[in-house]
Amino acid sequence: MLRYAVKRVALAIVILFTVMLAMYAMVFLVPGDPAALALGPRATPELKALLRERMGLDEPVLMQVWHFFHNAATGDLGYDVWSKRPVLDQILEFFPNTLVLGVTALGWAVVLGIALGCAAVVWRGTVTDRLLGILSVGLISVPAFVVAIYAILIFAVWLRWLPAIGAGTPGDIGSQLRALVLPAFALGIGWVGYLARLVRASLLEVMGENYIRTARAFGLPERKVVFRYALRVAIIPTIALLAVGLGSILSSAVFVETVFGRPGIGTLITGAVQKRNYPVVMGTVLFMTAFYLFIVTAADLLIARLDPRVRDVFRQ
Amino acid sequence: MSEPVLSVENLSLRYRVPGGAIAALRNVSIAVRQGEVLGIAGESGCGKSTLAAAMIDLVGTNAEVTSGVVRLNGRDILALSPVDRRRLRGREIAMVFQDPMTAFSPVLTVGAQLVDFQFNLDGLAGREKWRRARDMLARVGLSDPDHAMGRFPHELSGGMRQRAAIAAALLMRPSVLIADEPTTALDVTMEAQIVHLLRQLQADYRCAIVIVTHHLGVIAELCDRVAVMYAGEVVEEAPVDALFHDPRHPYTRALLACDPARIEAATGRLPAIGGRLPDLSSPPTGCSFADRCGIATDRCRAAPPPRVGLGPDRNALCHEVAP
Ligand SMILES: Nc1ncnc2c1ncn2[C@@H]1O[C@H](COP(=O)(O)OP(=O)(O)OP(=O)(O)O)[C@@H](O)[C@H]1O
Ligand SMILES: [Mg+2]
Numbered sequence: 001m002l003r004y005a006v007k008r009v010a011l012a013i014v015i016l017f018t019v020m021l022a023m024y025a026m027v028f029l030v031p032g033d034p035a036a037l038a039l040g041p042r043a044t045p046e047l048k049a050l051l052r053e054r055m056g057l058d059e060p061v062l063m064q065v066w067h068f069f070h071n072a073a074t075g076d077l078g079y080d081v082w083s084k085r086p087v088l089d090q091i092l093e094f095f096p097n098t099l100v101l102g103v104t105a106l107g108w109a110v111v112l113g114i115a116l117g118c119a120a121v122v123w124r125g126t127v128t129d130r131l132l133g134i135l136s137v138g139l140i141s142v143p144a145f146v147v148a149i150y151a152i153l154i155f156a157v158w159l160r161w162l163p164a165i166g167a168g169t170p171g172d173i174g175s176q177l178r179a180l181v182l183p184a185f186a187l188g189i190g191w192v193g194y195l196a197r198l199v200r201a202s203l204l205e206v207m208g209e210n211y212i213r214t215a216r217a218f219g220l221p222e223r224k225v226v227f228r229y230a231l232r233v234a235i236i237p238t239i240a241l242l243a244v245g246l247g248s249i250l251s252s253a254v255f256v257e258t259v260f261g262r263p264g265i266g267t268l269i270t271g272a273v274q275k276r277n278y279p280v281v282m283g284t285v286l287f288m289t290a291f292y293l294f295i296v297t298a299a300d301l302l303i304a305r306l307d308p309r310v311r312d313v314f315r316q
Numbered sequence: 317m318s319e320p321v322l323s324v325e326n327l328s329l330r331y332r333v334p335g336g337a338i339a340a341l342r343n344v345s346i347a348v349r350q351g352e353v354l355g356i357a358g359e360s361g362c363g364k365s366t367l368a369a370a371m372i373d374l375v376g377t378n379a380e381v382t383s384g385v386v387r388l389n390g391r392d393i394l395a396l397s398p399v400d401r402r403r404l405r406g407r408e409i410a411m412v413f414q415d416p417m418t419a420f421s422p423v424l425t426v427g428a429q430l431v432d433f434q435f436n437l438d439g440l441a442g443r444e445k446w447r448r449a450r451d452m453l454a455r456v457g458l459s460d461p462d463h464a465m466g467r468f469p470h471e472l473s474g475g476m477r478q479r480a481a482i483a484a485a486l487l488m489r490p491s492v493l494i495a496d497e498p499t500t501a502l503d504v505t506m507e508a509q510i511v512h513l514l515r516q517l518q519a520d521y522r523c524a525i526v527i528v529t530h531h532l533g534v535i536a537e538l539c540d541r542v543a544v545m546y547a548g549e550v551v552e553e554a555p556v557d558a559l560f561h562d563p564r565h566p567y568t569r570a571l572l573a574c575d576p577a578r579i580e581a582a583t584g585r586l587p588a589i590g591g592r593l594p595d596l597s598s599p600p601t602g603c604s605f606a607d608r609c610g611i612a613t614d615r616c617r618a619a620p621p622p623r624v625g626l627g628p629d630r631n632a633l634c635h636e637v638a639p
Binding site: 209210211213214215216217218219220221224228229232233306307308309 | 372410422423432488
């Protein structure tokens, strides 16, 4: 297990370096001077030179790469070109909002999705199963921002139960929670459908396995058969998907954050791209990549804990 | 003659499939007495596994019992509530499956599963269940039972897993043990060891054993009585010596003639029974074996054969056998 863990973490670090390198290369390969692009056509040469210096673009390329790696490794992601604030500060300010949104959205989707998937298996072949199937496909195909707009219309504008925009008053948990409901609903609802389908499919596959028959042959009650013997194996692909899911849910948070006017990584990065604020864009992408790799690696380690066969394959 | 512990009486079962049904068992009657080993033989697809599964009430969801009863220690188990049926399993009757590779969950240790399987043994603490499981592993010949308890199934060899599966079944102290091809997935040496083990355990525990196999050598080694199945019917039932020395049903004769262990040495090649099993979705009106039988007459094709008694514990389903 330890060897497997070390290998997975090493792999994650290699990937992270590759991504950093690719990002750096991207900045240099894109035609034009980033400083000129950022300042627009009417900028004076002095201003451009100042910005170039501030962005570190006048150093030799290898030095720049070295600085970038070195700084990133020590947690320094550079400074915002415009506000001069450290990029990491901004990320740390906005990221918790996005993370809370993503985790809440995925959290309720997981609970409901697994429940619906199990329900479909328990009542397989019946009307319930078929209705759940239609419902899931429906949920998967509706885009999150459409749900968001309808949710605002119904719950915020007509019923006035919940706020339409913002992230709530800082320090007031109640208002923050109320502000979280609609975005988390809009962001998670598609995942309910996905997860219900996935859990149903993998559970059905597992229920046909011989060891399920063995468990039944020893007269284990059905709840033990389903939850201890079937779900434990069937959940493995779900965990793998969840890791990817959190990554994609964080990136699709951009839409939902925009619709709900919620400060978060999505709004930070869209703003930075519009202003060609390279340090912020690069810092944010790097941060998100690191976070994503962390989640995926953690999920792989969890899977290896749940499924002893995985770690043995790696051992050989 | 003692009372049977498990009996199947006139059992008919079919599988619902798209566009019809497969008559997998037709009027099967068979019984096994305490301490007896009953073998079920027959070629692939004749319904052996279905019969074994029906005995322990584990047929698939598309199976439907159309008539008959299954009696375990005097009770008609098909008439019991699902909960009562479930509680009989793993207490009075237990099963060992063909494929030891997949019979255990891959994500739980062998020990954890052996403890789980004792679910229906009331009044035992978890620690006690663990100790019983460990002792039983030692009993079935695992050299380091404590180590094996903590292993995952894929970390044990096929033979060790099959031993563990037998241990699991015996933990229940069942009155009947059903083994569906317990040695088919194993190599010859392993097979001999498992057969030896089953015989030993049977002598110690005195449980009745129903063993499904297409390996006649296993039957000769292990069984007291044999039921030969063909196309969902028991075509001949006989004590094991009588069956091997004096097979009466033409199908049994053909089957014995096919057994590689008996003839390979003599002729150096494998004969096979010509023809195929009849289509079980529309079984023939006459004898099922008529199309492949060397001595079939018009009567065989026209009318269902009678069950002819051939002495104690002996009968055959055939027009052409003489009592
Ligand atoms: N779940 C099922 N649904 C439909 N048909 C089935 C099902 N299980 C078995 N059958 C059919 O029922 C018949 C008897 O099958 P069974 O598995 O009992 O045979 P068997 O004698 O055990 O064969 P084998 O030696 O190959 O294990 C076969 O024709 C088989 O195709
Ligand atoms: Mg079979």
